[in-house]
Amino acid sequence: MKPALTARQAGLLSCHVCGQLAQAPLDANQRSRCPRCAAPLHQRKPASINTTWALLVAAALLYLPANLLPIMVTSSPVNHQVDTIMSGVIFLWRDGQWPLALVVFFASVVVPLLKILALVYLTASVQMRSRHRVMQRARLYRVVEFVGRWSMLDIYVITLLVALVQFRGLATVDAGPAAVAFGAVIVLTMFAALTFDPRLIWDPLTDSETADHD
Amino acid sequence: MPADSPNPPAPLVACHECDLLQHDVPIAPGETARCVRCGAELARNPPDSLDRTLAYTLTAAILYVLANAFPLIGLELQGRYAEVTLFAAVRNLWHIGMQPVSALVFVTAQLFPLLEMLMILLVLVPLRLGRRSPRLVAFFRLVLSVRPWGMMEVFLLGMLVSLVKLAHSGSVILGTAFWATAALILILTLAGRAFDRRVLWRMSHPEGA
Ligand SMILES: [Zn+2]
Ligand SMILES: [Zn+2]
Numbered sequence: 001m002k003p004a005l006t007a008r009q010a011g012l013l014s015c016h017v018c019g020q021l022a023q024a025p026l027d028a029n030q031r032s033r034c035p036r037c038a039a040p041l042h043q044r045k046p047a048s049i050n051t052t053w054a055l056l057v058a059a060a061l062l063y064l065p066a067n068l069l070p071i072m073v074t075s076s077p078v079n080h081q082v083d084t085i086m087s088g089v090i091f092l093w094r095d096g097q098w099p100l101a102l103v104v105f106f107a108s109v110v111v112p113l114l115k116i117l118a119l120v121y122l123t124a125s126v127q128m129r130s131r132h133r134v135m136q137r138a139r140l141y142r143v144v145e146f147v148g149r150w151s152m153l154d155i156y157v158i159t160l161l162v163a164l165v166q167f168r169g170l171a172t173v174d175a176g177p178a179a180v181a182f183g184a185v186i187v188l189t190m191f192a193a194l195t196f197d198p199r200l201i202w203d204p205l206t207d208s209e210t211a212d213h214d
Numbered sequence: 215m216p217a218d219s220p221n222p223p224a225p226l227v228a229c230h231e232c233d234l235l236q237h238d239v240p241i242a243p244g245e246t247a248r249c250v251r252c253g254a255e256l257a258r259n260p261p262d263s264l265d266r267t268l269a270y271t272l273t274a275a276i277l278y279v280l281a282n283a284f285p286l287i288g289l290e291l292q293g294r295y296a297e298v299t300l301f302a303a304v305r306n307l308w309h310i311g312m313q314p315v316s317a318l319v320f321v322t323a324q325l326f327p328l329l330e331m332l333m334i335l336l337v338l339v340p341l342r343l344g345r346r347s348p349r350l351v352a353f354f355r356l357v358l359s360v361r362p363w364g365m366m367e368v369f370l371l372g373m374l375v376s377l378v379k380l381a382h383s384g385s386v387i388l389g390t391a392f393w394a395t396a397a398l399i400l401i402l403t404l405a406g407r408a409f410d411r412r413v414l415w416r417m418s419h420p421e422g423a
Contacts, residue, residue, distance in 0.1 A: 005232055005234075005235050006228070006232075006233040006235060007228035007233050007235050010235060010418065012228065012229075012235075014228035014230065014233070014239075016230065017354075017355050017358055017417050018351070018411070018414075019227055019228070019230065020415070021226060021227070021228060031258065036351060036415060037348075037351045037352050037354070037355055038348075038350070038351075038352040038355070039352075041357050092379075095382075097378060100375060100378050100379075103371075103375065107371075138231060138232065138252045138253075139252075141231075142254075149313055149362075149365050149368055150368055150371075152318075152322060152365050152368045152369075152372070153368055153371055153372050153375065154372075155315060155318065155319060155372075156319065156323065156368065156369045156371075156372025156373070156376075157372045157375045157376050157379070158287070158315075159303050159307055159315070159316075159319050159372075160287065160298065160302070160303055160372065160373065160376040161376055161379065161380070162303075162306060162307065162310070163298045163302060163303035163306040163307070164287060164289050164296055164297075164298050164376075164380070165289065165296075165380070165383065166296065167291050167292075167294055167296065168267070168347075170292060170294065171291065171383060173309065174310065175310065175312050175315065179312060179315050180312065180314050180315055183314060183315045183318045184314070185319075187318065190362065190363075194362065198231045198232070199230075199231065199232055199233040201232070202231075202232040202233060202234075202252070203233075204253070206233075210392055213218075
């Protein structure tokens with residue numbers, strides 16, 4: 001592999017907002033700000049690995065109530081139906097609306113789970129300073145960043161249905177406690193993706209080169 | 215690691231995803247510069263960036279007003295009719311004890327998209343009028359921190375899913391706000407494509423550079 005020089009190796013900090021390069025302070029504990037946009041400068045996002053772990057553990061714990069508790073309660077004179085996320089998907093599927101069932105299944109069940117698992121894999125590999133599949137992991141992080149937001153789908157659907165279907169005596173829709181847990185899972189995984197620093201994926205490559213040169 | 219390396223030569227940038235230092239080469243209009251190591255987008259040069267971004271964002275602001283002033287969806291069920299605006303739906307969630315969810319919907323579908331548009335206008339209008347100030351650049355940091363949380367496109371899909379679910383129970387009417395939201399997302403996408411952040415960075419004057 002041909003030697004590549006990173007900003008960190010050159011003793012430079014790059015601003016995460018505007019990309020301006022600045023000299024790293026001699027004292028590593030000294031806080032510095034971007035000379036152009038005044039954003040705080042860090043070599044890497046501070047406490048990235050530990051913060052990401054903490055957020056992921058919280059998200060994984062809440063993923064259970066989000067999927068096991070009722071998320072929507074539909075009442076009409078003839079029936080009273082309590083739905084979890086998954087039973088809502090199955091209902092749509094049985095109803096013959098399988099494209100919709102697939103959309104909701106992916107957005108509400110698959111995406112949050114895969115996002116948690118992908119970030120666990122990325123954080124663990126970074127912590128172990130893995131030098132394998134670097135490019136694949138960089139791509140995985142981009143996918144995680146991009147798809148995570150689509151989990152909000154079910155939250156918006158519930159918001160609209162609960163507000164709209166309030167015909168007393170005919171049909172009413174109510175939100176269940178899983179909505180709160182599910183919303184928390186989305187927020188926690190979004191923060192986890194934001195606190196993860198993708199540059200940590202690449203660091204082991206240049207670190208070993210520096211060691212070779214010394 | 216030596217911290218006393220020489221000052222960086224001007225035309226260097228570090229990739230924001232892998233930290234590789236590379237030359238900040240000029241980009242032809244319409245072209246994109248990518249990191250040679252990880253392929254992350256480093257910079258783009260959309261033609262006529264400032265004017266186009268301003269025009270799109272102003273259009274978006276008008277559409278935003280329509281999307282929030284009018285009902286999104288109406289539902290008719292056995293002679294009874296109900297319709298809902300976005301804010302009414304948010305307020306309803308709050309009153310039935312779902313305050314955290316209500317706040318999340320409010321922030322992601324209503325507040326942050328509005329803040330993002332307003333802040334872009336607040337920065338770009340003075341710039342268009344020829345006023346240059348590093349303080350505007352500092353202010354623009356806020357735009358970048360609210361951006362990941364604006365999810366109007368997901369909300370649009372949420373409306374579509376709701377429509378299909380409701381189609382059983384009664385007759386569904388698409389409100390003005392539904393179409394305004396759809397148009398808004400299209401315009402915001404165009405605004406995002408037209409915007410070149412380097413326009414902002416150029417107007418600031420870093421100390422000691
Ligand atoms: Zn900066
Ligand atoms: Zn890169």
